């Protein structure tokens with residue numbers, strides 16, 4: 001049974017489950033399904049600490065989690081927290097990530113921010129030319145601190161010809177053929193990086 005609780009990272013009111021409902025073993029850990037951050041688990045104590053971390057850092061982690069949710073190839077639940085990996089997070093479909101590692105994964109340059117935003121949009125694209133709805137929860141897709149910064153990034157991708165508005169609506173975007181080419185070249189260089 002899920003209940004509504006505030007997401008410790010984005011403070012959105014979201015549907016929440018207890019660890020035991022998914023993994024069987026009851027733990028003081030909640031699993032959040034947040035429209036902004038995606039799905040993740042966090043221990044209650046860690047959640048209380050996260051709630052008070054400055055927004056600058058929380059938004060970086062929201063972007064990390066959202067990207068990770070979109071990259072997801074198999075069933076997994078990211079467990080985020082502080083310190084050493086807790087025993088419960090060694091469950092088969094759980095993946096332990098420290099808060100510090102999630103913050104450090106934030107894009108280092110504007111060029112990287114644009115590339116990873118494009119990859120996120122392509123991952124949300126269901127079929128060739130399918131519109132991607134941009135809403136109040138889309139800021140982490142562009143690694144942006146607010147709505148204005150998000151649109152700045154999207155407009156840059158539009159200027160670069162990598163995405164375009166869907167018809168006359170700017171609130172829906174489509175990845176162009178040039179954008180898909182760019183995605184393919186980014187993905188093949190990512191595969192090469194993993195091999196080396």
Ligand SMILES: [Zn+2]
Pocket residue numbers: 007008009010011012034035036037038062
């Ligand atoms: Zn959230």
